Amino acid sequence: MAAFRELGLAPWLVEQARQMGLSRPTPVQAACIPPVLQGRDCLGCAKTGSGKTAAFVLPVLQALSEDPYGIFCLVLTPTRELAYQIAEQFRVLGKPLGLKDCVVVGGLDMVAQALELARKPHVVIATPGRLADHLRSSNTFSLKKLKFLVLDEADRLLEQECTDFTEDLEVILGAVPARRQTLLFSATLTNTLNELKSLAMNKPFFWEALSEVRTVDELDQRYLLVPETVKDAYLVHLIQTFQDEHEDWSIIVFTKTCKDCQVLNMMLRKFNFPSVALHSMMKQRQRFAALAKFKSSIFRILIATDVAARGLDIPAVQVVINHNTPGLPKIYIHRVGRTARAGRHGIAITMVTQYDIHLVHAIEDEIMENLLLYFVMNHVLQMCCPDLELKLQEFSVEERFVLDILTQVYITRRDCEIKLEGMDFDEKKEINKRKQMILEGKDPDLEAKRKAELAKIKKKNKQFHEKIQQTLEEKKQLQLKKKLQKRTERQNRLHAKEEK
Numbered sequence: 001m002a003a004f005r006e007l008g009l010a011p012w013l014v015e016q017a018r019q020m021g022l023s024r025p026t027p028v029q030a031a032c033i034p035p036v037l038q039g040r041d042c043l044g045c046a047k048t049g050s051g052k053t054a055a056f057v058l059p060v061l062q063a064l065s066e067d068p069y070g071i072f073c074l075v076l077t078p079t080r081e082l083a084y085q086i087a088e089q090f091r092v093l094g095k096p097l098g099l100k101d102c103v104v105v106g107g108l109d110m111v112a113q114a115l116e117l118a119r120k121p122h123v124v125i126a127t128p129g130r131l132a133d134h135l136r137s138s139n140t141f142s143l144k145k146l147k148f149l150v151l152d153e154a155d156r157l158l159e160q161e162c163t164d165f166t167e168d169l170e171v172i173l174g175a176v177p178a179r180r181q182t183l184l185f186s187a188t189l190t191n192t193l194n195e196l197k198s199l200a201m202n203k204p205f206f207w208e209a210l211s212e213v214r215t216v217d218e219l220d221q222r223y224l225l226v227p228e229t230v231k232d233a234y235l236v237h238l239i240q241t242f243q244d245e246h247e248d249w250s251i252i253v254f255t256k257t258c259k260d261c262q263v264l265n266m267m268l269r270k271f272n273f274p275s276v277a278l279h280s281m282m283k284q285r286q287r288f289a290a291l292a293k294f295k296s297s298i299f300r301i302l303i304a305t306d307v308a309a310r311g312l313d314i315p316a317v318q319v320v321i322n323h324n325t326p327g328l329p330k331i332y333i334h335r336v337g338r339t340a341r342a343g344r345h346g347i348a349i350t351m352v353t354q355y356d357i358h359l360v361h362a363i364e365d366e367i368m369e370n371l372l373l374y375f376v377m378n379h380v381l382q383m384c385c386p387d388l389e390l391k392l393q394e395f396s397v398e399e400r401f402v403l404d405i406l407t408q409v410y411i412t413r414r415d416c417e418i419k420l421e422g423m424d425f426d427e428k429k430e431i432n433k434r435k436q437m438i439l440e441g442k443d444p445d446l447e448a449k450r451k452a453e454l455a456k457i458k459k460k461n462k463q464f465h466e467k468i469q470q471t472l473e474e475k476k477q478l479q480l481k482k483k484l485q486k487r488t489e490r491q492n493r494l495h496a497k498e499e500k
């Protein structure tokens with residue numbers, strides 16, 4: 001593969017990359033850097049941990065060094081922590097330029113950010129919500145002259161999931177010039193390709209790593225079939241085993257909800273595990289502090305929601321445990337991609353309950369791999385799913401150890417849940433929701449009323465539907481009864497005739 005020099009990068013940048021440990025370009029870098037340097041738009045789709053960040057940071061820095069001004073480049077990312085991580089790469093690689101960057105994310109002081117933006121930093125790295133707020137509320141900075149617009153985790157920014165960025169993106173796209181270079185990167189671009197292509201219109205260069213499997217080869221992917229009710233005991237046992245066998249391994253446990261994340265973290269702490277939590281209901285300062293502790297390996301276990309699923313690059317992470325099977329294969333790909341990065345090895349274990357089998361099949365289809373590696377834990381499960389076709393490759397867990405801690409884990413979790421209820425966790429969530437609505441210009445009480453009315457209508461519809469079903473069923477039964485009656489009468493008549 002060509003060296004960085006041969007891709008058209010300036011010697012100072014090649015040297016800077018070398019100092020950061022990037023001596024040879026990865027395939028996505030080798031493919032995307034030259035077209036970006038030629039001024040083309042670029043859509044880069046490559047596996048997790050394959051160096052997509054440097055694939056856009058390096059050419060942007062090179063272009064900036066040729067014509068330095070601010071604001072030259074805007075990078076959008078879906079999460080705050082990722083924004084800081086990207087800023088760090090810009091800062092380190094752009095050091096010889098005296099690069100000025102500015103991170104604009106929610107949860108932090110808006111006035112300080114506005115002042116920094118007014119000082120015309122070369123590169124702005126932002127989450128869409130906060131940047132759009134700045135654009136709506138002030139005119140102390142302009143994006144009208146920027147040369148590069150980068151969307152990292154571009155598919156996430158464009159899809160309309162729980163956090164929908166559409167409105168904020170509209171504001172931002174209205175503030176950037178039409179004549180610009182647009183660079184879009186993700187490990188899972190393909191599903192949103194059409195929307196993305198409409199953003200990148202300047203002779204877009206599309207590059208996707210050719211591979212049958214969408215996860216990296218160095219990743220050992222396992223499934224652990226466990227009954228829902230004893231999941232936590234398995235989790236404790238897994239973590240204990242990894243900690244006993246590999247002291248220097250870091251583990252990320254992904255959970256479905258913020259509450260789950262909080263409870264599990266409290267529970268693991270009660271068992272004296274060095275764990276920290278990361279979820280969107282924490283204050284931003286706490287989020288940064290938790291991540292810093294985990295990154296520096298002071299705490300070896302991170303319990304996180306999907307807020308940590310994309311982009312985060314922490315080389316010490318050897319294990320990813322999915323406490324819940326991700327509902328979308330795409331989320332699975334990003335979550336497990338937090339380990340086995342940049343050629344390292346890693347293991348991902350997904351807990352699968354009797355209710356999640358269909359999700360695993362969807363994941364299998366998406367990543368095109370026969371990785372259904374199961375073990376059937378007990379007879380209950382076999383009874384629940386008698387038709388289950390398992391390609392058994394057991395992830396060996398000593399069940400007797402799990403059984404030993406079952407009650408203790410159950411009681412500890414219950415204690416933590418009660419404690420959390422006392423801390424008004426749900427109430428805080430409600431308050432946060434109301435705050436968000438007010439910020440969006442909605443009346444929370446009116447919204448609640450609307451929601452209640454909608455639920456009422458839905459309930460009525462359901463009842464109506466059930467009544468129709470019931471009537472149809474009764475009618476069917478009646479017809480059947482009549483039919484049977486007729487048949488019996490006919491048979492009786494026939495018998496009577498025969499007897500005569």
Ligand SMILES: Nc1ncnc2c1ncn2[C@@H]1O[C@H](COP(=O)(O)OP(=O)(O)OP(=O)(O)O)[C@@H](O)[C@H]1O
Nearest residue numbers: 022024025026048049050051052053187311313342
């Ligand atoms: N050319 C290179 N040589 C060696 N290591 C590299 C090279 N390029 C990047 N890396 C390292 O690889 C790791 C992963 O890079 P990066 O975070 O950019 O991956 P990514 O493709 O963006 O992954 P994700 O899809 O999870 O966001 C980083 O630690 C980075 O320093």
Ligand SMILES: [Mg+2]
Nearest residue numbers: 052053152311
């Ligand atoms: Mg990335």
